[in-house]
Amino acid sequence: MTEKILEINQLTTGFKAEKGWIRATDKVTLSLEKGKTVCLVGESGSGKSVTSHSIMRLIDYAGGTLLEGSILFHGENLAEKSQEEMRHIRGNRIAMIFQDPMSSLNPVFTVGEQIAESLRLHQKKSEKQAWKEAVDLLRMVGIPAPEVRAKQYPHEMSGGMCQRVVIAIALACRPELLIADEPTTALDVTVQAQILDLLRKLQKEIGMSILLITHDMGVAAEMADRIAVMYAGVIVEEGSVEEIFENPGHPYTLGLLKSIPGLEGERGNELYTIQGSIPSLGQLPSGCRFHPRCPHAMDICREKEPPSFQIGKDQRALCWLFDDQKQGSELEKRSERV
Numbered sequence: 001m002t003e004k005i006l007e008i009n010q011l012t013t014g015f016k017a018e019k020g021w022i023r024a025t026d027k028v029t030l031s032l033e034k035g036k037t038v039c040l041v042g043e044s045g046s047g048k049s050v051t052s053h054s055i056m057r058l059i060d061y062a063g064g065t066l067l068e069g070s071i072l073f074h075g076e077n078l079a080e081k082s083q084e085e086m087r088h089i090r091g092n093r094i095a096m097i098f099q100d101p102m103s104s105l106n107p108v109f110t111v112g113e114q115i116a117e118s119l120r121l122h123q124k125k126s127e128k129q130a131w132k133e134a135v136d137l138l139r140m141v142g143i144p145a146p147e148v149r150a151k152q153y154p155h156e157m158s159g160g161m162c163q164r165v166v167i168a169i170a171l172a173c174r175p176e177l178l179i180a181d182e183p184t185t186a187l188d189v190t191v192q193a194q195i196l197d198l199l200r201k202l203q204k205e206i207g208m209s210i211l212l213i214t215h216d217m218g219v220a221a222e223m224a225d226r227i228a229v230m231y232a233g234v235i236v237e238e239g240s241v242e243e244i245f246e247n248p249g250h251p252y253t254l255g256l257l258k259s260i261p262g263l264e265g266e267r268g269n270e271l272y273t274i275q276g277s278i279p280s281l282g283q284l285p286s287g288c289r290f291h292p293r294c295p296h297a298m299d300i301c302r303e304k305e306p307p308s309f310q311i312g313k314d315q316r317a318l319c320w321l322f323d324d325q326k327q328g329s330e331l332e333k334r335s336e337r338v
């Protein structure tokens with residue numbers, strides 16, 4: 001049986017505003033199996049980073065509060081941990097990498113010193129052993145001449161090399177879970193592909209699970225076993241990568257897929273964009289929060305929040321199009337729309 005290493009249930013994270021709570025994640029439910037990758041996708045402002053920072057409990061430092069729900073990591077509820085306990089988990093069992101490698105690295109220490117420091121701190125290695133392992137880690141993440149590179153400062157390296165160093169630091173503790181928040185967004189396309197390849201290779205070697213946050217459906221297609229699509233704080237659709245790409249259910253998912261630049265786009269055709277923009281969390285529309293942008297909006301969508309409908313073997317969507325009474329005809333329409 002597959003082992004679930006992360007199970008998020010009904011996670012609601014709020015920021016205190018003048019007129020009450022702004023819910024940046026609203027009843028988010030998501031799970032991740034050992035050795036697998038889940039991609040959390042959605043436009044900017046949909047709540048992806050708040051979700052990942054909530055799991056790490058870094059959200060506490062950004063003024064956020066976990067209002068509801070649980071985050072089970074190997075059955076232990078991270079939502080109930082103290083920051084002291086979280087510091088231990090963050091350094092040893094869950095690692096995180098961010099979009100901009102430069103902001104994760106310290107400009108005044110060599111990259112070797114920074115990796116070695118992590119090994120000394122979290123794994124209590126001796127100075128000599130930590131340095132040796134730091135060089136090994138640089139080799140593992142594909143940095144040529146690691147003995148020489150270990151003695152260099154971040155500003156002496158390219159963005160792609162720096163992101164490899166950040167990955168090396170993250171892997172120093174052999175984490176069971178890696179949370180990668182837009183890890184390739186700041187890099188050019190070729191380097192992006194190399195970093196994604198590297199993550200896949202390391203995942204196989206270490207057997208870690210990955211929660212990958214991206215606004216790029218192309219990246220999700222390459223990396224994901226499962227995809228969760230987030231919009232204005234809620235997961236509007238979730239399914240296996242095959243289900244989401246071959247049979248997307250939610251009109252928002254479909255919009256994201258149609259916005260992927262492909263061959264037609266390269267020939268000069270205009271790229272599809274989803275009309276309108278994501279609503280402010282303080283002024284959410286009534287009913288389904290996507291309805292003002294949805295080409296299929298019906299009366300009920302304006303009136304009532306949709307529940308979660310099972311729409312495929314392993315796929316569910318928050319969309320009234322899949323209400324039982326309409327399901328037959330909507331499923332037919334769905335294949336026409338794709």
Ligand SMILES: Nc1ncnc2c1ncn2[C@@H]1O[C@H](COP(=O)(O)OP(=O)(O)OP(=O)(O)O)[C@@H](O)[C@H]1O
Pocket residue numbers: 015022024042043044045046047048049050051062063064215281
């Ligand atoms: N520190 C904060 N204080 C108040 N509100 C916040 C804070 N951080 C995030 N939010 C709210 O949460 C929403 C979602 O932010 P989040 O950063 O998770 O989006 P995202 O999907 O990761 O987008 P991006 O890719 O741009 O980071 C924001 O639009 C904002 O309304």
